[in-house]
C-alpha cells in the first residue's frame with residue numbers, strides 16, 4: 001500500500017507533519033457593501049453582491065455573530081467587501097476574536113498600533129496603465145507608500161493577459177518596497193476588451209510565473225504546482241468546475257455526488273444573515289473561474305488523491321504551505 005511515509009524522505013515528512021496539524025477552517029465575510037474605488041471586473045459589484053443585503057450597522061451584532069462563527073468551528077476569518085478598512089470597528093471585532101486576514105486596496109492604512117500583526121492582502125491589478133484603465137487610479141503608488149516594509153502585508157497581484165512580459169518590473173517594484181507578492185489571474189467578469197485568457201496566453205503566463213518564482217524566491221509566495229493548476233484548470237487529470245469546486249457555501253451545496261470541499265465553509269453578506277454561493281462572484285460561469293483561493297483549496301482538500309507518487313505529494317505539501325504562509329499559519 002502506498003503511504004505518506006513511503007513516499008517522503010525525512011525532511012519532506014517533517015514538512016508534511018507540520019501542516020497536518022493545522023486543520024484550517026476558513027469562512028469569508030463581506031465587511032461592508034461600500035468601496036472607495038469601482039474597478040472594472042470587480043466580482044463583488046459586477047455580480048450585484050453589494051445589493052444582496054443591507055449592512056448590519058450595530059457593532060454588538062457583529063461581535064455576537066463572530067462569537068457564533070467561532071463556535072461553529074471557524075479558525076480563519078477572511079475579510080473582503082467592499083473595502084473592509086472603511087469599517088475598522090468591524091475589522092477589530094474579528095481581529096480580537098479570530099485569526100484574521102484582511103483584503104484591501106491599500107488606500108487606507110490599517111493603523112498598526114491597533115492591528116499590530118493583522119495580515120493584509122493589498123490588491124494590485126497590473127502596471128500603472130492597467131490599473132488606471134481598470135481601476136481608475138495607479139493604486140500601487142498609493143498602497144506601496146502606506147505599507148512599505150510592513151512584515152504583515154503582501155500584494156495580491158491579479159495578473160491580466162496584458163501583463164505578459166511585464167510582471168518582472170512589478171515584482172521588482174514590490175521587492176523594492178520591502179513587500180511580498182502572491183499572484184492570481186483575472187477572471188474578467190465584466191468582459192473588458194482584451195482581458196480574456198486564451199490557451200496560448202495561459203501557457204505564456206505560467207512560464208512567466210515560474211520564472212518569477214525562480215528569480216524572486218524571497219518575494220514571491222507561490223509554487224509551480226499552483227501555477228500549473230491555475231493556468232490549466234486541471235489537477236491529476238480532473239477539470240476544475242462547479243462539480244469540483246471546494247469553496248461553495250455549505251447551504252448552497254446541492255451537488256451529488258458531493259466533491260471534497262472546505263468543511264463548514266460559508267461566505268457571509270454584511271447583514272450577517274445572507275450567504276453567497278461561493279468565495280467569489282455569485283454570477284460567474286464556473287467554467288471561466290480563475291479564482292486563486294478556490295484553486296488552492298481544490299488541491300488542499302484532495303490530499304488523498306495526491307498520495308500517489310512522491311512528486312504528487314510534494315506538490316500538495318507546497319500548495320498547503322503556500323496557503324498557510326498567506327494566512328499566517330506558518331512564517332514566510
Ligand code: SF4
Pocket residue numbers: 035036037038039042043044045081082083104105123
Ligand atoms: S477595490 Fe476591491 S472591492 Fe473595491 S471595487 Fe476594486 S476590486 Fe472591488
Ligand code: SF4
Pocket residue numbers: 241242245246247248277278279280281284285286287289290291294
Ligand atoms: S465561480 Fe469559481 S469559486 Fe464560485 S462556485 Fe464557480 S468555480 Fe467555485
